[in-house]
Amino acid sequence: MIQAWSVDDVRAAEERAMAQLPDGELMQRAATGLAQVVAARLPDDTSTQPLVVALVGGGNNGGDALWALAHLADLVGEPLDLVAVLTSEHRHEEGLRAARRAEVEIVDATRGGSKGGSKARRRSKALDHAVEALAVADVVLDGVLGIGGRPGLPDLVTELLEAIGADAHVIAVDVPSGVDPMGEIVGGAGVFADETVTFGCAKPVHVLGTASRCGMLTVVDIGLDLGRDHASASAARTAPAAERVDHDDVAALWPVPGPEDDKYSRGVVGVVAGGEVYTGAPLLSVTAAVCAGAGMVRYVGPPGPTQLVRAEVPEAVHGTGRVQAWVVGPGLDAHPHSWDQLGLAQVEAARRALDSELPCLVDAGGLDLLDGPRTHAGARTLLTPHAGELARLLARLDPEASGLDRERVVVEPLRWARRAADLLRATVLLKGSTTYVVPPPASGLAVRAQADAPAWAGTAGSGDVLAGLAGTLLAAGLDPVDAGSLAALVHGVAAHDANPGGPVRALEIAQQVPRTVARLLARAAEVG
Numbered sequence: 075m076i077q078a079w080s081v082d083d084v085r086a087a088e089e090r091a092m093a094q095l096p097d098g099e100l101m102q103r104a105a106t107g108l109a110q111v112v113a114a115r116l117p118d119d120t121s122t123q124p125l126v127v128a129l130v131g132g133g134n135n136g137g138d139a140l141w142a143l144a145h146l147a148d149l150v151g152e153p154l155d156l157v158a159v160l161t162s163e164h165r166h167e168e169g170l171r172a173a174r175r176a177e178v179e180i181v182d183a184t185r186g187g188s189k190g191g192s193k194a195r196r197r198s199k200a201l202d203h204a205v206e207a208l209a210v211a212d213v214v215l216d217g218v219l220g221i222g223g224r225p226g227l228p229d230l231v232t233e234l235l236e237a238i239g240a241d242a243h244v245i246a247v248d249v250p251s252g253v254d255p256m257g258e259i260v261g262g263a264g265v266f267a268d269e270t271v272t273f274g275c276a277k278p279v280h281v282l283g284t285a286s287r288c289g290m291l292t293v294v295d296i297g298l299d300l301g302r303d304h305a306s307a308s309a310a311r312t313a314p315a316a317e318r319v320d321h322d323d324v325a326a327l328w329p330v331p332g333p334e335d336d337k338y339s340r341g342v343v344g345v346v347a348g349g350e351v352y353t354g355a356p357l358l359s360v361t362a363a364v365c366a367g368a369g370m371v372r373y374v375g376p377p378g379p380t381q382l383v384r385a386e387v388p389e390a391v392h393g394t395g396r397v398q399a400w401v402v403g404p405g406l407d408a409h410p411h412s413w414d415q416l417g418l419a420q421v422e423a424a425r426r427a428l429d430s431e432l433p434c435l436v437d438a439g440g441l442d443l444l445d446g447p448r449t450h451a452g453a454r455t456l457l458t459p460h461a462g463e464l465a466r467l468l469a470r471l472d473p474e475a476s477g478l479d480r481e482r483v484v485v486e487p488l489r490w491a492r493r494a495a496d497l498l499r500a501t502v503l504l505k506g507s508t509t510y511v512v513p514p515p516a517s518g519l520a521v522r523a524q525a526d527a528p529a530w531a532g533t534a535g536s537g538d539v540l541a542g543l544a545g546t547l548l549a550a551g552l553d554p555v556d557a558g559s560l561a562a563l564v565h566g567v568a569a570h571d572a573n574p575g576g577p578v579r580a581l582e583i584a585q586q587v588p589r590t591v592a593r594l595l596a597r598a599a600e601v602g
């Protein structure tokens with residue numbers, strides 16, 4: 075599990091650590107670790123002298139970059155060209171002195187040039203020089219903003235970023251500058267890093283939807299006490315703000331049956347999905363549930379899709395009966411015409427499931443049936459909207475979200491998923507290229523974010539497969555946060571495994587699940 079701590083928790087941990095250590099020691103640890111990574115990324119070709127350019131902001135993030143350049147000069151036994159481009163009128167003076175001592179060239183890009191918009195700005199010689207260096211740099215260090223940064227960048231920095239050559243390896247110091255360190259706001263101006271070197275622990279920006287801006291992540295140990303060592307009895311333990319389940323967690327979380335298990339102890343999934351018009355969704359959800367290893371799958375629906383499921387998934391049983399968790403809503407028309415008796419009966423079946431005390435996964439049309447939290451206060455609930463469905467749900471139920479649209483959800487996914495989780499007292503799995511699993515805020519549980527699927531997986535029916543998969547895990551007794559995040563991981567990996575590097579249809583994702591689960595379980599055995 076990758077765990078990330080909030081900026082406030084990191085700052086508190088830094089203060090605790092600094093109180094025990096000599097002045098400047100934490101920054102030295104950070105900068106030394108950073109310099110080691112940079113040294114490892116220098117080109118092997120020794121015919122030209124490698125050039126490392128650091129973009130340096132006015133805070134401690136800039137200090138890290140300056141000290142890293144200074145250490146790099148010592149660390150690499152061969153001659154290097156090192157350039158620090160100052161992007162702020164504030165300076166980390168100590169870092170600057172260290173860089174000067176190490177004969178780093180200092181270019182003050184804030185000096186000279188006429189005022190006005192960036193296009194109109196008459197470039198200073200210093201800025202011209204910085205732009206030239208960035209165009210040919212082997213490694214560029216982004217030390218403009220760290221965890222003190224707000225989203226967005228000054229024009230000068232944007233101009234400098236545009237000058238970075240296509241072949242440069244861009245390493246973000248702690249976080250990519252311009253990107254929200256808390257990962258709440260996705261998109262907008264900011265650095266796209268090939269690699270990020272962070273200190274002490276991961277921050278939310280590294281695991282939430284902003285993770286794609288960070289590239290490969292290295293965490294340098296600087297001795298912060300942030301709950302990494304669960305065995306020790308420190309009083310200063312804090313909970314992570316965000317988590318990501320990874321391949322090595324599958325064995326611990328996946329419900330592997332034992333010799334004493336039978337189909338009921340493994341979990342019966344009931345699927346109330348589809349209708350006479352939408353017959354594909356039930357087939358996909360039921361197939362996924364069977365392939366995920368449900369003890370039994372029960373389909374509830376009208377004759378058309380029932381016939382199809384009977385023909386294609388002989389393992390499924392039909393009609394009402396014993397169930398341990400429900401999947402409600404894929405392909406369900408929540409508002410059938412008054413003359414559509416079969417459609418109305420299907421809505422009734424969905425409502426009965428929602429009114430039960432059993433765990434429920436609520437997807438697609440099922441979301442349209444929710445007017446508030448489920449009747450049974452303790453009933454575990456996992457809602458699985460995509461951004462458009464979440465916007466529609468909140469715009470309908472939350473006066474503060476009136477007029478909410480898909481685009482706003484995409485920019486602030488956590489804010490709106492959290493809002494729905496609070497309002498409906500449910501865990502919200504928000505589907506997208508990053509899938510968020512957001513428990514109700516009152517639970518105090520960390521948000522999870524998974525980004526395991528290739529873009530090819532964003533295809534019609536893919537969500538119906540995810541619903542069947544997560545429903546199976548709910549029926550096996552997993553809580554909604556584990557069920558949702560594990561299902562998202564396995565769904566994404568199965569989509570890759572089904573056809574690495576190419577298109578994949580939803581049914582193939584479902585059919586790949588048994589082999590993907592086996593592979594991930596075997597991997598744990600190998601690692602263990």
Ligand SMILES: NC(=O)C1=CN([C@@H]2O[C@H](COP(=O)(O)OP(=O)(O)OC[C@H]3O[C@@H](n4cnc5c(N)ncnc54)[C@H](O)[C@@H]3O)[C@@H](O)[C@H]2O)[C@@H](O)CC1
Pocket residue numbers: 088092100101102104105131132133134135136138218219220221222223224225226227228247248249252273296
């Ligand atoms: N506190 C510590 O002991 C350690 C801190 N470290 C480094 O220190 C960093 C945090 O340093 P700081 O707290 O000085 O913060 P930053 O270096 O992130 O700089 C924040 C400054 O930039 C300004 N600013 C924020 N957003 C801006 C924007 N969008 N455009 C223009 N200016 C903006 C702020 O007003 C503030 O003055 C960490 O990310 C890490 O790199 C590391 O050296 C490890 C140890």
Ligand SMILES: [K+]
Pocket residue numbers: 135216217218219220246247248249250251
């Ligand atoms: K940075």
